[in-house]
Amino acid sequence: MTASSFQSLATLFREKCQDNTEGDRCERCAPGFYGVVRGSHDDCKPCACPLANPDNNPTCVTEGHDDYRCTSCPEGYEGKYCERCATGYHGNPRMPGGHCEECKCSPWGALPGPCDPVTGQCRCRLGATGTPCDQCMDRHVEISGVR
Structure with a gap:
């Protein structure tokens, strides 16, 4: 063969x-x-x-x-x-x-650290809201560049 x-x-x-x-x-x-x-x-x-x-x-x-x-x-x-x-x-x-999915936390509104592993909710700073902490709560304003 x-x-x-x-x-x-x-x-x-x-x-x-x-x-x-x-x-x-x-x-x-x-x-x-x-x-x-x-x-x-x-x-x-x-x-x-x-x-x-x-x-x-x-x-x-x-x-x-x-x-x-x-x-x-x-x-x-x-x-x-x-x-x-x-x-x-x-x-x-x-x-x-x-x-x-990758967490999409706002660099301005979210505290450092990972989001919730199931829901994706980021840990928001005082005055921030939303899953990625990218919105201002009532009576709060965003000041760009201030963390």
């Missing part, structure tokens, strides 16, 4: 993998899936980083018998399953359609 026919045979085997497996003998789970390949159609389960959704983190590794850990959370996400927003971000990535 020539080297090129061996490569063709290896390619044929890889292309024939099913049930979210890969490898020369379909011996491991494909990227985006985890588990131990034993020959069953449901051996490889999707990585839920944080939800089992193709738009989410495509990489995880098996941990223990039936668990996994996400290995590359997108920017703004953290946790074993990328299930919470990192400091400086807010949202609820565990909810379908939920995601993490």
